[in-house]
Amino acid sequence: MSKLDYCFSNEYMVLRPDRAGPVQLLHLLFSPKVGRNRAVDCFTGTEIRSFARRLAIFLNLLLQVVLLSLAAPLAALGAAVELLLNLVDSVLHGKMEYPDRSSPTYRSMTALIDRRVDLDRSIKPTDSRFDAALCVMASKLAYENEAFIHNVVTTHWQMEFVRFYNCWNEFQNAYTAQAFVLCDKPVDAELIVVAFRGTRPLDAARWCADLDPSWYKIPRLGRAHAAYTHALGAQRNIGWPKWVEHIKGKPQKVYAYYAIRDAVKELLEANKRARLLVTGHGSGGALAVLFAAVLAYHKEKAVLERLAGVYTFAQPRVGDALLSMFVERNLDRPKKRHFRVTYGDDSLPRLPIESSAVLFLHFGLRIHFDKWYELKVLRETPGEEASSSVLDMVTSRINSAWELGRGVYLGYRRGAYFREGWLLLLMRVLALALPGLPVHRVQDYVNAVLLGGYFPKDN
Secondary structure: OEOOOOOOOOEEEEEOHHHOOHHHHHHHHHOOOHHHOOOEEOEOOOOOOOHHHHHHHHHHHHHHHHHHHHHHHHHHHHHHHHHHHHHHHHHHOOOOOOOOOOOOOOOOHHHHHOOOOOOOOOOOOOOOOHHHHHHHHHHHHOOOOHHHHHHHHHHHOOOEEEEEEEOOOOOOOOOOOEEEEEEOOOOOOOEEEEEEOOOOOOOHHHHHHHHOOOEEEEOOOEEEEHHHHHHHOOEOOOEOOOOOOOOOOOOOOOOHHHHHHHHHHHHHHHOOOOEEEEEEEOHHHHHHHHHHHHHHHOOOHHHHOOEEEEEEEOOOOOEOHHHHHHHHHHHOOOOOOEEEEEEOOOOHHHOOOOEOOOOEEOOOEEEEEOOOOOEEEEEOOOOOOOOOOHHHHHHHHHHHHHHHHHHHHHHHHHOHHHOOOHHHHHHHHHOOOOEOEOHHHHHHHHHHHHHOOOOOOOO
């Protein structure tokens, strides 16, 4: 009998850092009976006899406890720094205005680091890079507020902004999915894009979600990452039924998967020639591929037939071998539609760290760009990406020095569109001491797709 009634899953293991006190943490180290531990939601008879596995859970819980204790001050610090940078940015551009967080000119940390908002007009719809180039810019734009997104889509891209979604879920300590939908034209659209927001630099709650190895085993689908399952709108006790009623008395609160699916179906019905693209960066990429997987799980044939591609950038792992086979069977046959793009030694695709065929692994073809922005197509095996070593720390600093030099050189070699601003160059300098900065390298994914040449779109 389970401690919590998760009827939609026949197996699950959900870590609860909010319940992880000293007693629970020590219990993990000395007792294999994790089913009796308040900090781990699973069936009460569950045992893990491997000390190495229990140690990994212990360390993950401890890290989540620390991060959650820092969530409020980090969020306040992030908001203050972002506000200050917007004020400095306003002054540097000759405007003495106090920043308004909901205005179309207020930029997130991501947009301040990489200021580009215009599409590269040299990439035409017939170019193999067109879908990837649009998706990487949309996934970058998803970090911004609704007014900023609306302004960029309508003014700079000259497309039709449909709606911004700030969704809701029923699970404690779970983050909410945020996404926006656009069309290339208001009438007779030929392209519809859904872009999910990723993890912001100082959002400790989402850091916990990306690190968290919690999972649900869902019949016919396989093991799915618990945090992303929550964020997409799985419901307590019933999971992902094909249809749900609106939340009674709370019309402003919507479940991500259902709200976005219904909007997409309506748009596809109204625009018979339209193709569908789904994208996201970081955890947004995880939500994107899981969104497509649930469409297949519900046998939304009319939507899947129009799905042209799922483009994810720096996507963490979302499920096990069964989920891998399910996604490949439904998205990559008869042609490839799941494109998982990585760059350099970005650490986010290595999460969650517990990688194995029965827990979390990557699937599909990996389109990897190296520090020269040269493209390689790889097929990964379980556990291929190991954790960093001392040698990795040395090479990462060498790569950071290379990226700093390249950042200065690129603007002069490739033109103003690739010229990096002072904040990005400052972060590249800091990366010499703190490898991994700039956070998630959104700007490098944009550069890689635009400069990488031919983008593979078949098997």
